[in-house]
Amino acid sequence: MNWENIYKLALTWVKEAGERIRSSFDQTLNIQTKSNANDLVTNMDKEIEQFFIGKIRESFPDHKILGEEGFGDELKDLEGIAWMIDPIDGTMNFIHQQRNFAISLGIYENGIGRIGIIYDVVHDELYHAFKGKGAYLNDKVLPALSETNIQESIIALNATWVMKNHRIDHNLLIPLVRDARGTRSYGTAALEMIYVATGRVDAYISMRLSPWDFAGGAVIVEELGGIVTNLRGEKLEFLNKDSLLVAKPGLHQTILKDYLKEGKW
Structure with missing residues (x-):
């Protein structure tokens, strides 16, 4: 398998797709709803x-x-090579803001992430990683992630997960929000994972995401030494929805042990 060729083509196609999206900004969008309004x-x-x-x-x-x-296909297993694609991650932001959205692409072989690409279309920032070959912002090598503590951390977390009207252990998140230096919410899993990879935030938590939401970002974060699991500390499920905890090394273990271990996620 010529992975270098796959990598090169994937990067080319993502850039071309981004240009198509940018050219649509002056057009009237046809907007529909899916599971809810x-x-x-x-x-x-x-x-x-x-x-x-x-x-x-x-x-x-x-x-x-x-x-x-x-x-695409209805995947029953992860055997062979699978492309996991979110054409516009952050559709609500795309509609309302024309920013804070991204193309997300992960390419996996037998369940192992080989290539991850996240393209911040508006800022023309192409984040990409080829497993074992480093991670990049455009042509610039991204540095490995360093450890940090909770008191100096910014956590990307949607405020709705701390509210009582969700069937999750929201009370466990309140001390985490209290102890962290600050919280942020950007409305796009792909970019929030990239912000962990680049150190703009230190951790990202979400409750219900699909494989195409985290497939690309997981490859990039892990290439830089970050840790990606669900909220139970388990390997992510790439055939169904799952919770997500992405964090710098050290901080990931702290959040799991001190804040999330008693939760039913």
Whole structure:
């Protein structure tokens, strides 16, 4: 398998998809809802996913594809090579702000992340990693992550998870929010994982994400020494939804042991 060729093509396609998205900013979007009124999808989400599928099918017809908008395959297992695609992660931000969204792409072989690509389209920041070969922002090498403590940490966390109307152990999150230096919420899992990878935040927590939300970011974070698990400290489930804890080394263990270990996540 020529992984260098796959990597090169994937980067080229992501950049081309980003240009397509930027060119849509002056157009009127066709906006629809999915599971609820706040679960949005646009014609661009669908068109970008179909763009990727066309490219992958043409070049790698034996590869599997898992995409958010459902145009790919229905994966029963992770055998072989699987592309996990979120064409626009942060669709609500894309609609309302035309910023704070990203293309997210992860390529896995037998369940192991080989390539991760996150493209911040508006800022033209292409984050990418090839397992064992380092992680990059455009052509600049990203430094390895260093340890930190909770008192000096900024945690990316959606405030709704600390509210009582969710069937989670929200009371366990309140001390974490209290003890951290601060919290942030950006509305896009892909970028929040990248912000951990680049040290802009120190940890990211979410409750219910799909594989295409975290597949690309997980490769990049782990390449830099960060730790990616669910909130039980287990390996992520790439065929179903799962919770997510992404953090710098040391901090990840602290959050699990001191704040999350009693939770039913």
